[in-house]
Amino acid sequence: MVLEDEDLELLLFIRLFEQKLLDLFAEGELSGTTHTCIGQEYVPVAIAPLTREDFIFSNHRGHGHYLAHCGDPEGLLAEIMGREGAPCSGVGGSQHLLSERLLTTGVQGESLPIAVGMALHFKRSAQHRAAVAYIGDGTWGEGAVYEALNMAQLWRVPMLVVVENNGIAQTTPTSRQLAGTVAGRAKAFGIDYHHIATTDIELIRTELAPRIDHMRTAEMPLIVEFETVRLGPHSKGDDTRPAAQVEALWQRDWLALYAASMPERIKAATERQKERLAEIVSAVRMRPLSRWAVA
Numbered sequence: 001m002v003l004e005d006e007d008l009e010l011l012l013f014i015r016l017f018e019q020k021l022l023d024l025f026a027e028g029e030l031s032g033t034t035h036t037c038i039g040q041e042y043v044p045v046a047i048a049p050l051t052r053e054d055f056i057f058s059n060h061r062g063h064g065h066y067l068a069h070c071g072d073p074e075g076l077l078a079e080i081m082g083r084e085g086a087p088c089s090g091v092g093g094s095q096h097l098l099s100e101r102l103l104t105t106g107v108q109g110e111s112l113p114i115a116v117g118m119a120l121h122f123k124r125s126a127q128h129r130a131a132v133a134y135i136g137d138g139t140w141g142e143g144a145v146y147e148a149l150n151m152a153q154l155w156r157v158p159m160l161v162v163v164e165n166n167g168i169a170q171t172t173p174t175s176r177q178l179a180g181t182v183a184g185r186a187k188a189f190g191i192d193y194h195h196i197a198t199t200d201i202e203l204i205r206t207e208l209a210p211r212i213d214h215m216r217t218a219e220m221p222l223i224v225e226f227e228t229v230r231l232g233p234h235s236k237g238d239d240t241r242p243a244a245q246v247e248a249l250w251q252r253d254w255l256a257l258y259a260a261s262m263p264e265r266i267k268a269a270t271e272r273q274k275e276r277l278a279e280i281v282s283a284v285r286m287r288p289l290s291r292w293a294v295a
Contacts, residue, residue: 001261002202007045008258008265013273014041014064015255017073018232020277021063021080021094025236029285030080034094037064039231040164042254044068046204047132047162050212054160055118057111057133058104060095061164065134070099074280083287090290109135109142112161116148119157123219130158130216138169140178140185152221153189159221160212166230171240186223197227199254229253 018036025034037043041064048068058065066076075087079097082090087099095106105111115131122129139145152159163182167174186193194211196204208224215222229249233239239246250256259266 001200001258003258003262005269007201008269009273010045010068011041011254011258012266012269013073013277014045014067016270016273016277017067017077018063020281022232022236024081024281031082032093033235034063034080035061035235036232037061037230039229039249039253040064040166040226042199042201042204043162043164043226043228044134046201047208050205050209051130051132051160053128054101054130054132055115056102057115057118057131058097058102059108059111059134059136059139060104060106061136062095062097062104062134066097066099066102066104070102072099073277074284077280077284078287078290081284082290083284084290085284085287086290089292091292108139109144109148111135112145112148113151115159115161116151116155116157119152119159119221120155123155123157128216130160130212132160132162134162134164136169137163137165137167137174137178137182138172140182141169146185149186149189149191149221153191156218156220158216158219160215161221161223163223163225164228165225166228168230168234168241170234171238182223182225191221191223193223193225195225195227199228199257 015038018038021034021036024030044065045068056065056069063076067073075085079086079088079090079092080094088097092098095104097104111133115133119131169177183193183195198204211222229252231249231253
């Protein structure tokens with residue numbers, strides 16, 4: 001497995017960032033809730049370089065998407081902590097973020113109809129860009145998904161749907177809430193589909209680069225399903241899965257696989273990113289609480 005230094009550092013930073021959020025919640029420094037992407041960090045890291053010019057629609061489990069596509073960990077942490085310098089003045093919090101090229105929502109399926117409209121705009125204005133929407137396996141229970149896919153295919157718009165299928169929708173196993181398959185549902189609309197079961201970032205990009213380029217050039221939707229794992233709880237502390245099941249999932253963790261082949265690189269990079277994150281947390285903690293004006 002080949003992994004560039006930049007990708008390794010980003011992967012580890014997202015992992016450490018998410019783990020730190022759980023610590024901050026336990027220490028009483030954060031309010032509300034949060035949904036970490038522990039185990040799924042490689043998905044946006046692999047996708048991001050292929051979608052640099054595109055607009056990203058994220059979801060409730062979107063910190064990794066934000067960090068991979070937008071960077072700005074200081075701003076993201078400030079938003080979650082309600083400190084000055086936050087991209088949404090601390091009003092959006094963990095789930096509702098807006099930047100120049102990324103929008104997140106905690107409402108399942110809400111982003112897909114909007115993504116279709118954005119993709120249609122890109123097509124009509126000949127921008128050669130795409131709308132990229134991240135959804136999970138649980139989102140396939142929302143009617144808005146099918147209305148959006150129907151429009152996307154009828155109008156032939158450049159929309160990439162990234163499905164992070166982690167096998168569980170909150171606390172319900174996917175096998176108990178999803179009839180058929182994602183591939184079968186894509187086929188029903190005549191939409192191109194690709195399945196990815198590896199965590200090898202180089203291989204993922206090799207498989208996806210021509211498909212994403214074709215999506216833009218042909219101006220047509222594409223669904224990419226990642227067979228991944230959610231190693232943490234649904235939100236900050238409500239994991240109902242048996243301990244043995246979670247332990248088995250950790251054996252599939254991308255970090256464990258990479259650590260087996262490059263232990264020294266992982267160790268050194270982890271220390272660098274721990275230091276970086278500690279500096280960011282310390283600096284954001286020192287900021288005053290965010291303020292905003294109500295019109």
